[in-house]
Amino acid sequence: MSVAFRRESDDEHLEPKFEIPLPPGPNRVTRAGLALIATRIEALERALADTDTDADPAAAEPIRRDLRYWRTRRATAEPTLAPDDGSAGFGTYVEVEMGGRTRRLAIVGDDEADPHADRIAFSAPLARALMGAEAGDEIAFNGKDGAIRVLSIAPIDLPAQ
Structure with missing residues (x-):
């Protein structure tokens, strides 16, 4: 039988799913930024808990991917205040x-x-x-x-x- 008529699996024809890319450089955040990260994590954890993985096991994958991103952002967050000298800068x-x-x-x-x-x-x-x-x-x-x-x-x- 020709290789052209062989079928390995359905998965080989699907688009690959990638992680959300992390911005390069330090993860500086303001206090509001820390709160934003916490809010996003809480919302995603609730959405994951509400997802019926028995009916559709793949339904939770995008939520898990987003949750990995935001947990990484929380773990790498560097709370940063504005410069002391009154100049323009972060924050x-x-x-x-x-x-x-x-x-x-x-x-x-x-x-x-x-x-x-x-x-x-x-x-x-x-x-x-x-x-x-x-x-x-x-x-x-x-x-x-x-x-x-x-x-x-x-x-x-x-x-x-």
């Missing part, structure tokens, strides 16, 4: 003027980032350009000198008293 709100428009950006961890809500990851090019800036500084961005003017900086998380 700060930075009010900037760009292109004639004022925006208040939050520099946060990868899992907390939401660019549409002006929450940018510390690894994003705009965040890297702002790192170390102080109020009143004009910063080059996208090859243009003075593209960003820093108006104010404030910490996201205040240190515990």
Whole structure:
């Protein structure tokens, strides 16, 4: 019999299932980021408990994959506060003027980032350009000198008293 007519199994024709990729670099988080991770883990654990694996054993696999990702993020989380010197950095709100428009950006961890809500990851090019800036500084961005003017900086998380 020709090899072309042989059938090994149904599984060999399925797309491979990969783990969710972890962002490169440190896993810096704000207090809100730690809470976000805990909330996601709790929700996934509830969803896993509610899944009927007897009826469909594969139904739990995506939930387990997501749970592995979030548990890894919790295990590697590095709670980080804003810089002490008042400069822009991780864990700060930075009010900037760009292109004639004022925006208040939050520099946060990868899992907390939401660019549409002006929450940018510390690894994003705009965040890297702002790192170390102080109020009143004009910063080059996208090859243009003075593209960003820093108006104010404030910490996201205040240190515990």
